[in-house]
Amino acid sequence: MSVTAEAPKRKASDYISDVKPVWCPGCGDYHVLLSLSRALAQMELEPENIAVVSGIGCSSRIPAYTNCYGFHGVHGRALPLAAGLKVARPELTVLVMSGDGDGFSIGGNHFLHACRRNVDLTYVVMDNRVYGLTKGQPSPTTEPDWDSALSPGGTGLRPFHPLVIALASGANFVARCFSGDVNGTARVLIEAIRHPGFSFVEILSPCVTFRPDEKQWKTLVHPAPVDPTDDPARAARRIMTDDGFNTGILYRGNRSPYRAPAASEPQDPGVLERKFVI
Amino acid sequence: MSAARPPSESLSVALLGSGGAGVLTAGALVTEIAARSGWYGFITRSVGPQIRGGEAAALVRLATRPVGCMDGAFDLLLAIDWNNADRFAAEIPLTPESIVVGDPKSGTPPDYVTQSGARFVEIPLAEIAKGLDGGRANMLAVGIVLGLAGIPGDRGAEAIRKQLSGKGEDIVTAGVATLEAGIAQTEAIADTPQLAAPPASSGERWLITGNEATGLGAVRGGIRFAAAYPITPATEVLEWLAPALTTVGGTLVQAEDELASINMAIGASFGGKPALTATSGPGLALMIEALGLATAAEVPIVVVDVMRGGPSTGIPTKSEQSDLNIAIYGCHGDAPHVVVAPLSVADCVFTTQWAVHLAEMLQGPVLVLSDQFLGQTKAIIDRPADLSFMTRRSVAAEIDAAKPYHRYATGEGGISAMALPGTPDGQYTADGLTHTPRGTPSSRGEDHVAQLDKRRDKIESHDYGAHWAEIDGDGDTVILCWGSLSSACLEAAAKLRAEGVAVRTIALRLLAPLNTARLGEALAGARRVLIVEQTHSGQFRRHLQGHVAFPGEVDVLARPGPLPITPGEIADYVQKWRS
Numbered sequence: 001m002s003v004t005a006e007a008p009k010r011k012a013s014d015y016i017s018d019v020k021p022v023w024c025p026g027c028g029d030y031h032v033l034l035s036l037s038r039a040l041a042q043m044e045l046e047p048e049n050i051a052v053v054s055g056i057g058c059s060s061r062i063p064a065y066t067n068c069y070g071f072h073g074v075h076g077r078a079l080p081l082a083a084g085l086k087v088a089r090p091e092l093t094v095l096v097m098s099g100d101g102d103g104f105s106i107g108g109n110h111f112l113h114a115c116r117r118n119v120d121l122t123y124v125v126m127d128n129r130v131y132g133l134t135k136g137q138p139s140p141t142t143e144p145d146w147d148s149a150l151s152p153g154g155t156g157l158r159p160f161h162p163l164v165i166a167l168a169s170g171a172n173f174v175a176r177c178f179s180g181d182v183n184g185t186a187r188v189l190i191e192a193i194r195h196p197g198f199s200f201v202e203i204l205s206p207c208v209t210f211r212p213d214e215k216q217w218k219t220l221v222h223p224a225p226v227d228p229t230d231d232p233a234r235a236a237r238r239i240m241t242d243d244g245f246n247t248g249i250l251y252r253g254n255r256s257p258y259r260a261p262a263a264s265e266p267q268d269p270g271v272l273e274r275k276f277v278i
Numbered sequence: 279m280s281a282a283r284p285p286s287e288s289l290s291v292a293l294l295g296s297g298g299a300g301v302l303t304a305g306a307l308v309t310e311i312a313a314r315s316g317w318y319g320f321i322t323r324s325v326g327p328q329i330r331g332g333e334a335a336a337l338v339r340l341a342t343r344p345v346g347c348m349d350g351a352f353d354l355l356l357a358i359d360w361n362n363a364d365r366f367a368a369e370i371p372l373t374p375e376s377i378v379v380g381d382p383k384s385g386t387p388p389d390y391v392t393q394s395g396a397r398f399v400e401i402p403l404a405e406i407a408k409g410l411d412g413g414r415a416n417m418l419a420v421g422i423v424l425g426l427a428g429i430p431g432d433r434g435a436e437a438i439r440k441q442l443s444g445k446g447e448d449i450v451t452a453g454v455a456t457l458e459a460g461i462a463q464t465e466a467i468a469d470t471p472q473l474a475a476p477p478a479s480s481g482e483r484w485l486i487t488g489n490e491a492t493g494l495g496a497v498r499g500g501i502r503f504a505a506a507y508p509i510t511p512a513t514e515v516l517e518w519l520a521p522a523l524t525t526v527g528g529t530l531v532q533a534e535d536e537l538a539s540i541n542m543a544i545g546a547s548f549g550g551k552p553a554l555t556a557t558s559g560p561g562l563a564l565m566i567e568a569l570g571l572a573t574a575a576e577v578p579i580v581v582v583d584v585m586r587g588g589p590s591t592g593i594p595t596k597s598e599q600s601d602l603n604i605a606i607y608g609c610h611g612d613a614p615h616v617v618v619a620p621l622s623v624a625d626c627v628f629t630t631q632w633a634v635h636l637a638e639m640l641q642g643p644v645l646v647l648s649d650q651f652l653g654q655t656k657a658i659i660d661r662p663a664d665l666s667f668m669t670r671r672s673v674a675a676e677i678d679a680a681k682p683y684h685r686y687a688t689g690e691g692g693i694s695a696m697a698l699p700g701t702p703d704g705q706y707t708a709d710g711l712t713h714t715p716r717g718t719p720s721s722r723g724e725d726h727v728a729q730l731d732k733r734r735d736k737i738e739s740h741d742y743g744a745h746w747a748e749i750d751g752d753g754d755t756v757i758l759c760w761g762s763l764s765s766a767c768l769e770a771a772a773k774l775r776a777e778g779v780a781v782r783t784i785a786l787r788l789l790a791p792l793n794t795a796r797l798g799e800a801l802a803g804a805r806r807v808l809i810v811e812q813t814h815s816g817q818f819r820r821h822l823q824g825h826v827a828f829p830g831e832v833d834v835l836a837r838p839g840p841l842p843i844t845p846g847e848i849a850d851y852v853q854k855w856r857s
Contacts, residue, residue, distance in 0.1 A: 019718050019719075046702070047705055048699065048700055048701060048702045048703070048704065048705055049699070049700055051548075051549075051699050052707075053545070061719075063707045064707040064709070064717070064718060064719060067705055068705055069697075069699040069704075069705050069706065069707075070705075070706070070707030070708065070709075071545070071548055071575070071707065071708045071709075072707055072708070072709040072710065072711060072719075073541065073544070073568075073571055073575075073708075073710060074541075074567050074568055074571050074710055076537075077537055077538070077541040077568065079538075080505075080533060080534075080537070080538035080539070080541040080542045080545070081541040081542065081544055081545035081548075082545055083531070083538075083542055083545065084503065084505060084531070084541065084542030084543060084544065084545030084546040084547075084549075084553070085545035085546060085548055085549045085699075086545075087503070087529055087531055087542075087546065088502075088503050088529070088545070088546035088547075088549040088550070088551040088553070089546075089549035089550065089551075089699060089700070091700070092549070092699050092700065109534055109535060109537075109538075110534065110537075110538055112534075113533075113534035113538070260529040260530075260531065261524045261529075262524065262527075262529075263524050263525055263526075263527055266525070266526050266527025267525050267526060267527075268526070269494075269497045269498055269526050271525065272494060272497060272522050272525060272526070273484075273494065273661075276484035276485060276486045276490070276494075277482060277483075277484060277661075278310075278313045278314055278482075278483045278484060278485050278658070
């Protein structure tokens with residue numbers, strides 16, 4: 001008698017909608033959508049119990065391409081919108097999908113405070129080191145000498161280091177992935193979603209249109225040579241001294257997730273009036 | 279005690295002194311004692327920009343009926359000291375009828391006091407207080423005000439106990455003794471402005487600030503999530519809501535800025551929790567983009583703007599109605615949304631509760647335009663009735679899996695049922711991009727127009743009932759106002775009526791969408807319409823004239839903050855216009 005493995009309850013395609021992406025052929029974000037759908041299928045989460053929240057940018061178009069509840073908000077504000085949703089509805093799985101401009105430039109302040117607040121969210125930034133939707137301007141992670149119409153000869157600015165900033169601000173889980181490694185990214189996303197508190201996953205996701213040089217990333221990325229640490233100082237030192245292409249889970253913390261104060265038993269609003277009575 | 283003048287239906291008292299002198303506590307006690315003795319009234323405070331110290335004034339108005347605005351002049355001014363008192367010259371107008379009490383050893387009164395012709399009474403406050411066991415000059419001042427106004431001191435102990443709770447019975451005993459010593463000081467003073475007897479008790483009364491009333495209205499309306507970023511003068515709405523929401527099973531989250539707070543509220547409401555944030559002008563400016571998002575994505579939220587002087591940082595501690603333009607017209611694109619304004623401290627409860635109902639019903643943002651005066655004034659009010667609105671958000675609770683769910687379905691009335699995350703087969707993406715009925719991003723003209731029509735129709739076809747305005751009196755002279763200025767206008771109309779002028783007052787609670795049909799009916803037969811507003815540029819007049827053809831002559835009494843527009847000024851303006 002042969003034993004047949006139980007058929008998986010969910011397929012990756014259950015998480016993908018019929019809306020056709022606006023992304024360019026070859027964009028790394030297609031792979032991120034694929035990784036995400038595989039991760040969610042493996043976790044067997046019900047699509048209706050997942051919310052995908054985003055801001056503005058190429059990568060932020062992703063909610064409509066999933067078959068989950070989605071919110072495509074304004075530029076840079078996906079994190080607070082997602083935090084409000086998660087605090088109001090803690091039983092939902094809330095994913096925040098962003099890009100390097102949305103997440104680190106216009107939304108930079110929210111990034112710091114989302115790490116501090118440690119609401120149980122998974123924050124995925126598809127980093128292509130360029131503003132793609134507006135056709136090729138330097139972002140906070142762009143190299144200082146990258147030439148563009150808006151900043152001829154380069155910005156001359158030091159690139160932002162999101163992983164280290166996340167650590168310094170209190171993120172509870174920090175990882176770097178490469179979009180071309182679909183299964184590796186899916187594995188990391190599963191861990192990130194499962195990890196309590198604020199999980200930050202930076203996915204190097206090439207923009208083949210405005211940054212054709214990023215096609216080379218597939219030859220540069222490599223798995224991190226060491227296991228993740230729970231020591232943020234050690235993790236920060238490793239990340240600051242690596243070549244920028246180490247992938248995998250780099251830090252796993254154990255801070256308690258954000259918990260809003262709660263009454264043991266909610267009372268009728270009428271009790272609030274007593275202190276006003278003369 | 280002594281009296282010669284006829285008793286007055288209203289009495290205005292100013293207590294002033296430098297920081298630490300305790301004038302705000304003294305004013306609060308006078309108000310509390312008057313409240314417990316059956317009078318109506320309110321206390322508002324005037325402070326400098328300093329966080330601690332500096333000079334402060336407690337401005338108290340007591341009356342035999344509910345009052346909601348400053349009077350034109352002060353009957354009593356009591357100064358514990360005169361340090362920097364000249365900065366209050368414009369805020370504490372005095373007349374020859376006024377009585378000024380000062381300590382001869384605590385500096386000299388400023389010119390505006392001496393030149394007002396007010397009767398000056400010297401009482402050595404510091405010296406008398408020093409001679410009493412545990413005596414303090416501010417407690418003595420409380421007694422002096424009570425004595426001059428003819429308010430009995432017998433409710434003093436309970437008021438002190440409430441105001442200074444936790445400081446021990448010794449403080450209460452010393453306080454009562456000092457207060458009585460203060461009353462005794464006034465026995466020899468003749469011809470003081472006595473308050474007429476309080477009205478018979480009409481049921482439960484409250485002592486509440488507009489900001490607290492706003493918080494309570496929000497909770498009554500069903501708000502269970504708030505996001506907060508502190509800003510003067512709105513912070514107390516949020517500070518009141520923090521523990522209150524916890525009590526009723528809700529949550530308040532402190533955000534990193536106003537961009538975050540409004541987006542948190544949108545996120546919570548997308549999840550199904552009625553949500554609110556409160557701010558003032560500078561914060562509202564930051565929230566405008568997300569206000570458009572809530573309009574486009576059709577997410578109910580309430581945004582309370584406790585207005586202050588603007589633009590930019592302006593005068594954070596003073597009232598103005600100058601956020602009207604940004605509240606109604608601030609969004610880019612065509613983004614119709616509801617804007618309402620409470621008409622009094624008590625009305626902050628109802629109007630905020632109504633705002634929650636409208637946001638939930640109409641699935642979009644509703645702005646509540648309160649202001650610093652309403653927000654930070656603590657008033658004695660009759661308990662506001664708890665009106666419950668039966669209609670709630672239209673939620674798609676069960677969805678037919680065989681048909682695609684159309685979150686933004688167009689059709690009669692423009693309201694479409696909203697699926698909440700967790701509902702099987704209801705998955706959609708809420709989007710600020712123009713979208714199809716299904717929610718899919720679209721740049722097609724027909725989708726754009728269909729969704730613009732939908733959003734306009736749902737707020738314009740709603741029946742706002744009788745709440746859109748309060749209309750009082752009759753006559754071919756009309757005073758037209760909104761929000762916080764309503765009390766002053768109603769009082770001006772009463773004054774004019776007493777002078778034989780028939781006046782109609784229309785106080786708008788619903789500012790957008792403007793109820794042009796009902797406003798037209800309310801204006802029928804008007805020969806003169808005076809628009810009264812606390813702005814520099816006449817924002818309200820422009821808003822009205824963009825929508826309404828007035829039947830008669832129109833004039834506007836528009837003045838920016840920080841000084842209040844008083845009933846006397848409005849009445850004089852009308853009289854001059856008529857002659």
